[in-house]
Amino acid sequence: GAVVSQHPSRVICKSGTSVKIECRSLDFQATTMFWYRQFPKKSLMLMATSNEGSKATYEQGVEKDKFLINHASLTLSTLTVTSAHPEDSSFYICSARDHRGGEKLFFGSGTQLSVL
Amino acid sequence: GENVEQHPSTLSVQEGDSAVIKCTYSDSASNYFPWYKQELGKRPQLIIDIRSNVGEKKDQRIAVTLNKTAKHFSLHITETQPEDSAVYFCAAINTGFQKLVFGTGTRLLVSP
Numbered sequence: 089g090a091v092v093s094q095h096p097s098r099v100i101c102k103s104g105t106s107v108k109i110e111c112r113s114l115d116f117q118a119t120t121m122f123w124y125r126q127f128p129k130k131s132l133m134l135m136a137t138s139n140e141g142s143k144a145t146y147e148q149g150v151e152k153d154k155f156l157i158n159h160a161s162l163t164l165s166t167l168t169v170t171s172a173h174p175e176d177s178s179f180y181i182c183s184a185r186d187h188r189g190g191e192k193l194f195f196g197s198g199t200q201l202s203v204l
Numbered sequence: 205g206e207n208v209e210q211h212p213s214t215l216s217v218q219e220g221d222s223a224v225i226k227c228t229y230s231d232s233a234s235n236y237f238p239w240y241k242q243e244l245g246k247r248p249q250l251i252i253d254i255r256s257n258v259g260e261k262k263d264q265r266i267a268v269t270l271n272k273t274a275k276h277f278s279l280h281i282t283e284t285q286p287e288d289s290a291v292y293f294c295a296a297i298n299t300g301f302q303k304l305v306f307g308t309g310t311r312l313l314v315s316p
Contacts, residue, residue, distance in 0.1 A: 191253070198245070
């Protein structure tokens with residue numbers, strides 16, 4: 089089946105630094121990828137929709153300058169948390185849909201970000 | 205936009221009992237409804253899904269029902285086992301708009 093690889097799985101950083109998270113579709117091409125954020129014991133909240141070759145579409149309340157998304161190829165999307173602060177600590181997870189169609193979303197393994 | 209509500213938030217059952225989780229959605233244009241199982245710190249795993257042109261779907265011990273008129277859908281797990289313990293999320297999507305909206309989650313605990 090379709091595989092989405094996400095790295096790193098866990099990152100601890102100091103407040104004020106930036107962190108980049110990568111999401112790769114390994115055996116399919118994804119024109120669209122989605123970035124979610126999940127707080128402990130909470131649901132997955134969509135942050136933004138990443139479109140290959142164009143600007144990401146951010147959900148209401150998500151700061152685009154804080155969470156930079158780049159989707160430079162059909163198999164790679166990156167999320168950069170800029171000037172991270174403790175309140176940015178969360179579980180970030182990406183998902184992708186095969187460009188050939190179908191409704192199913194394939195999820196990355198997630199990144200646990202802890203900002204000290 | 206779409207809003208998905210899910211109940212109950214926690215569900216405790218004895219091994220062998222059935223478990224039912226219910227969700228309602230707001231956007232009548234939603235046409236695909238997946239269910240995910242998520243273990244702590246792991247990615248959500250698709251366990252079953254249903255499209256809007258189908259009323260019921262079953263896969264071994266898992267079944268999903270959909271009532272388009274009432275805009276609600278349910279997950280049914282029969283003969284529950286301890287390894288079914290996890291958080292379950294329903295979701296809804298209008299595939300024309302692509303955005304998948306998740307329910308609030310149900311923590312299922314199956315006691316031996």
